[in-house]
Amino acid sequence: MGEKSIQKRKYILETARKVFVEKGFKKVTMKDIVEACDISRGGLYLYFESTSQIFQEVMKMETQEADDLFSDSIKEDATASDILLLFLREQKKELLRKKDTLTQAIYEFYFENQLPKKENRLKKQFDSAVRIIEGLIGAGVESGEFYCEDPAGCARNIMFVLEGLKICAQTIGVTPEMVDREILYLFKNLCVEEE
């Protein structure tokens, strides 16, 4: 596979991403992608064999970029509290973004493909986020920023609330105020002693 091939592969994935963002996962057909990419029907099959495969590759791309983005924006001398707030604010942005988000498509994909734990990227991300938050809380407790008796439980709680907000954003709709209120509630709980 030459350089040109790699470029084309990437081009297809980026274009397909837009299609998934717009239509979710299930509704997208190979034809949709072919048309969006303006390539030939057979051409697409040279690179990918199904929408499912394409979607998984799109998610892989997505994850990498997101990780890069987040770690880039952390300053060297940031406190635990700063970083947690930064993280929550990122999540809020993601939540409220109506366009340009794969959220719905990802849910649809996992509805259809109940992958075993090992391969379940979503689970890995969830667990890793919990661990990071737990670490931040721990650090915050140590530095006196936070008060928390069960950092692990609290981290999980935060993540489930975020998941709850995420799915609600896609189904019943959420306003920026609602998200702010929830985030504030979570944060206050940690800083409870400062009241």
Add this chain to the structure above:
Amino acid sequence: MGEKSIQKRKYILETARKVFVEKGFKKVTMKDIVEACDISRGGLYLYFESTSQIFQEVMKMETQEADDLFSDSIKEDATASDILLLFLREQKKELLRKKDTLTQAIYEFYFENQLPKKENRLKKQFDSAVRIIEGLIGAGVESGEFYCEDPAGCARNIMFVLEGLKICAQTIGVTPEMVDREILYLFKNLCVEEE
């Protein structure tokens, strides 16, 4: 439309429910329902005109039954704490039920049909649950069972966690232990002073 028609209508809805439970919403075709009901192609169209319509009617049925079930199981002399625990345990049961749950289908339906607030049954249910929990917490605080400075915020927090658990159950999978742990975490937070 005689008695028989009504019976058949109900029969179709009940059968269709099974199909939605098994396949979600989007994947279900009129043909699937026709075959599950063992009626003729045209016959189904006498009663319903689309999978979407059928699904909405199924949800309507579902909601009524669920409400009845829950209110039936509350004892006269139950305390706020009892009722809240009962509610959380109900949610747990629902969460862990892999089979016989419409959850996935409902999400899929609302992905596709971003109904305005007024008609959004899901939103109504969410809001009503928040109000009930808020009431329970308030009652619990008054009776000294609970300690909580922000019953409304806490109620919302509980509901978002439950939503988070629900979506996670459908995507990354949850174990009974995980659910117990979360529920316990929520409950403990309310009874914090008793520690």
Add this chain to the structure above:
Amino acid sequence: MGEKSIQKRKYILETARKVFVEKGFKKVTMKDIVEACDISRGGLYLYFESTSQIFQEVMKMETQEADDLFSDSIKEDATASDILLLFLREQKKELLRKKDTLTQAIYEFYFENQLPKKENRLKKQFDSAVRIIEGLIGAGVESGEFYCEDPAGCARNIMFVLEGLKICAQTIGVTPEMVDREILYLFKNLCVEEE
């Protein structure tokens, strides 16, 4: 078949007529008629067995009424020229009536059912009209109103022009002015010596 049956039969035909006027012949289904009549599906089949049969009965009704109407409007002391003009004016009215005309449906019916001459109501009407016009021209020539060397040929010519106008009205559209011009042309030709 009792009195009531006859009434219902008539009611169905009158209602069906409206449907044919609106939709032509081919497009009309038994369902359309059932719905327009607001009777039961099976009920219609007790009286008629196909749209084709219904349409033929509608045409039969139509013909009778038309004949009555025309002969009623002829005054006792009318001249040949008067009657011919009256006839042509009737045709004009019919031509320009967009709504409430079976013309299109009739054409469609005869396209599909190339009936043998004997049963072809349309042919009988055409021939009878030619004979009447021929008679009128003959009478007009005798009374000195018209000049015509070939009354039969002229009568046929008039009828073909009218047929031509009729079909054009249904396909390319005609204006009142166009019809007037043609009728005047036909009439002038008969009165040619008077110029």
Add this chain to the structure above:
Amino acid sequence: MGEKSIQKRKYILETARKVFVEKGFKKVTMKDIVEACDISRGGLYLYFESTSQIFQEVMKMETQEADDLFSDSIKEDATASDILLLFLREQKKELLRKKDTLTQAIYEFYFENQLPKKENRLKKQFDSAVRIIEGLIGAGVESGEFYCEDPAGCARNIMFVLEGLKICAQTIGVTPEMVDREILYLFKNLCVEEE
């Protein structure tokens, strides 16, 4: 779309033409054409999207060929009278052709699709024919072949008679003798002074 595609397109149109000739317009389904062409269901949709579209393209083809045919058969030194007779004889041939004529289908198409004047091919053809005949009569008058005080009116009269004959041929049936008689009547009227 390569050369082969163009060939296939043409092949489909030619085959579809036969189907329209045989069944008219309304009765023809995509399935009919698919079967006549012996291609796959989906294959036809690659080229055309409805019977209506196919029919319009068939008519376009038809018109071009007819124009070519007629203009080819006019000799250089023909008189107005010659050309008019040739034209009328062409019309007669067309009229009497039971098989291999789109007439019925065209009428059905225009019944269903009352196109605005601008797009109405039928109207354009009619008007253009009137103008040509008018020109021929004018030329004939000048050369002394014809006598006619109102060439435009006469041309229209001729065209309406031809339309009348055409529709009668499809509905009540016409014999060669009838057509001859009508054509002769029209022609005689022009040469009236020679009698």
Add this chain to the structure above:
DNA sequence: CATGAATGAGAGTTCATTCAT
């Protein structure tokens, strides 16, 4: 007579997938 539920054939249309070029 009358009803209207039920059936099943058939039309339209869309796509995943293949394959000759």
Add this chain to the structure above:
DNA sequence: GATGAATGAACTCTCATTCAT
């Protein structure tokens, strides 16, 4: 590698027609 024509399965929806009540 790349194309895009071709296939055929699958789905939606509509009706003519029947038949138990």
